[in-house]
Structures are given as C-alpha cells and as structure tokens.
Amino acid sequence: MIDEEITLKKLEIFLAFMRLGSLARVSEEVGQSVVSVHRALHSLEEGLRCQLFAREGRKLTAQPAAFALATHAQRAVNEAEEGIRKVREIAGFNSGRLRIGSLYSLTLRCIPHLLMGLKLRRTELHVDLTLGSNKDLLQGLADGRLDAVVIGLQAPSDDGRLIAVPLFEDEVRLAAPLGSPYAGARQVDLRQLRHEQWITLGAGFVTSDSFNHAFRQAGFAPETAMQVGDIFSLINLVGSGMGYSLLPARVAEYSARIELIPLAAPYASHQVISLLMLKSRERDPNLLALAAESRMFDNARDKR
Structure with a gap:
C-alpha cells in the first residue's frame, strides 16, 4: 500500500526541485515557504522509507533513488492531470x-x-x-x-x-468549367454527361458520398479521370477544364472559374x-x- 505521506502535491514539489535544483526557486514556483518545501521533501522520504537527497548544510543533492523516482513520479502526475481533465469534461466542467x-x-x-x-x-x-x-x-x-x-x-x-x-442544408450541383456546353442551363440531366470525364474527392468525404449517390440514381458509373484529397484542388482542376464534378453550392465563392449548375430532380442530393x-x-x-x-x-x- 502507498504510505499516506506520499501525495501528488508532494510529488509535484519533488519534481519541481529535481527540475530547478533550488529550494528558493521551488518556493517561488509553488507559492509555499522554503520551510514548507523542505518539509514536503523530507516527509516524502519518510513515506518512501529511503533517502532521496544527501544534505550538505542547506544544500540538497539528489541521490540515484531520486532520479529513479522522478521518472515514475512524472508519469503519475501526468496521468492524474489527464484523468482530472477528462472527469471534469464528463461532469460538464469546461476547460479553457x-x-x-x-x-x-x-x-x-x-x-x-x-x-x-x-x-x-x-x-x-x-x-x-x-x-x-x-x-x-x-x-x-x-x-x-x-x-x-x-x-x-x-x-x-x-x-x-x-x-x-x-x-x-446545401444542394449538390454539377461543377463545370466556365464556357462548358452546359453553361447557363437551368438544370442538367446526368445521363447527358455519360461520356464526360470526372474528378472526385477521395472516400470519407460527404461530397464523395453525394457523388456516388447521384450516379447510382443516374444508373451508370462515371469515367473518373482523377481522385484528389481536398476540395480546393478539385475546384482548381475543374476550373482548368480537366473534367467535371459534383460539388455543394457553398463552394461557389471559392472560384470564379467554375459554374455550379442544378441537377435534374431524379439526381438531386442535399447535405x-x-x-x-x-x-x-x-x-x-x-x-x-x-x-x-x-x-x-x-x-x-x-x-x-
């Protein structure tokens, strides 16, 4: 069993001393008197039943046992702090x-x-x-x-x-380069684009799921020219004429080089x-x- 003299607060003071090497500096850091800091270190030794420091007047010199304790004490303090943080979160107490x-x-x-x-x-x-x-x-x-x-x-x-x-709620639309054959259309039927090349986002994005859903409704698998890992690259590639895509209406302001055209009702998709x-x-x-x-x-x- 752990002796009652061994507490987390004393371990924090011990770790501060191992880091700073001065009772006065530890006193300033923890907001306690030098006497209280010295007493905490001494009582920690009593609880452990072994000597951590050699005393030469007022100077304390760490012994091998102190260095061994420091490693484990740091883990214990870190785990305790993380546990307290998580408990406070679960209980509804906010952090900064x-x-x-x-x-x-x-x-x-x-x-x-x-x-x-x-x-x-x-x-x-x-x-x-x-x-x-x-x-x-x-x-x-x-x-x-x-x-x-x-x-x-x-x-x-x-x-x-x-x-x-x-x-x-956002509507998924056809993303086309400016001046495409579909420019200005009130809506497009995906089946009209059966022979076009397409650029898609990788799996895991909601827009990728919307893309797949729309083409399942259209009844054919699109010819995919390229798959990218972020929506900005996709927008730039469409704007450069590399292919078409399906994108949410909210991205219209990201580029003046693409046009977002509504899809016909059978292929409509929303996020x-x-x-x-x-x-x-x-x-x-x-x-x-x-x-x-x-x-x-x-x-x-x-x-x-």
Whole structure:
C-alpha cells in the first residue's frame, strides 16, 4: 500500500526541485515557504522509507533513488492531470480550450462565423481547429481527440451517442468549367454527361458520398479521370477544364472559374451541415455556447 505521506502535491514539489535544483526557486514556483518545501521533501522520504537527497548544510543533492523516482513520479502526475481533465469534461466542467473539427469547404463563411460568435460568448476560450474528411473527423470525435465537429450529413444521424444541431442544408450541383456546353442551363440531366470525364474527392468525404449517390440514381458509373484529397484542388482542376464534378453550392465563392449548375430532380442530393458532439458532454459550457451559436447561424439563414 502507498504510505499516506506520499501525495501528488508532494510529488509535484519533488519534481519541481529535481527540475530547478533550488529550494528558493521551488518556493517561488509553488507559492509555499522554503520551510514548507523542505518539509514536503523530507516527509516524502519518510513515506518512501529511503533517502532521496544527501544534505550538505542547506544544500540538497539528489541521490540515484531520486532520479529513479522522478521518472515514475512524472508519469503519475501526468496521468492524474489527464484523468482530472477528462472527469471534469464528463461532469460538464469546461476547460479553457475547445477542439473543433470541420470540413475544408466550411472555412469561407460558416466556421469563421461560428468561431467569432463563440469568442464573443466566451472570450477566454482558446480554439483548436482541425480540418479533414467526415470519416477522419468522426473518428477524432469518437477517440476524444476532438470535442465537436461540423460536417455534412446525407441523412440525420442515428447514433444515440451523439447530439446533432443542424446549421443549414446545401444542394449538390454539377461543377463545370466556365464556357462548358452546359453553361447557363437551368438544370442538367446526368445521363447527358455519360461520356464526360470526372474528378472526385477521395472516400470519407460527404461530397464523395453525394457523388456516388447521384450516379447510382443516374444508373451508370462515371469515367473518373482523377481522385484528389481536398476540395480546393478539385475546384482548381475543374476550373482548368480537366473534367467535371459534383460539388455543394457553398463552394461557389471559392472560384470564379467554375459554374455550379442544378441537377435534374431524379439526381438531386442535399447535405445537412450539422454540429455533432457527444451526448455525454452536453452539459459542457463551452459546447453549450457552440451549440447556441450554431442555432443562431441556422436562424439567421432562415431569415434571409
């Protein structure tokens, strides 16, 4: 059993001394008197029942046992801090940092709007933004590497572990270079483009899922000239005349070199852009603020 004299606070003081090598400097760092620091180190030795330091007057010299303890003590303190952080998150006590994941295509208007509103609500909050595909972001949320994600869904989430807050609905359209044979059309029938070449996003992106869904409705497999890993490269390749693609309407402002043309009704596809967060975290004040800002974004679009 661990002796009652061995506490995390004493281990923190011990680690500070091993790092700074001075009782006075440790005293300043931990906000305790030199006498209290010295007493903590001595009682730690008593609890361990072995000598950690050799004493030469007021000077303490670390012994081999102290260096051995330092490695394990640092792990113990780190694990305790991480455990406390996770327990506070589960219990709804917020931290000063929020890790948000988003699709690349939402960084023009949606994400900046959410982040600015969130910072007004919680000025002390630091935000880490991670960009990626639906698949990667959802995995990050499940693994605890992300606190919330803003992604596109083709259907409402049926995962009982998640809370979804819809922001807006987006229409998937034909992305064509300017001056294409389909320029200015009110809508296009995908079957008319059976012999065209196509550029797609890699698997895991909601736009890739929308692409596959539309062509299943059209009843043929498109001739894919290239597959890319980000939506900006895809937009540039389409604008250069390398091929056609299907993209959400929200990307229109990313390039003046492409035209987004509505699809005929049988191939119509929509994405619901939604904030997703774990139900176990629904009381977290930071996430409550983000959810409130997301609902305001939805309401603001409805009034336009």
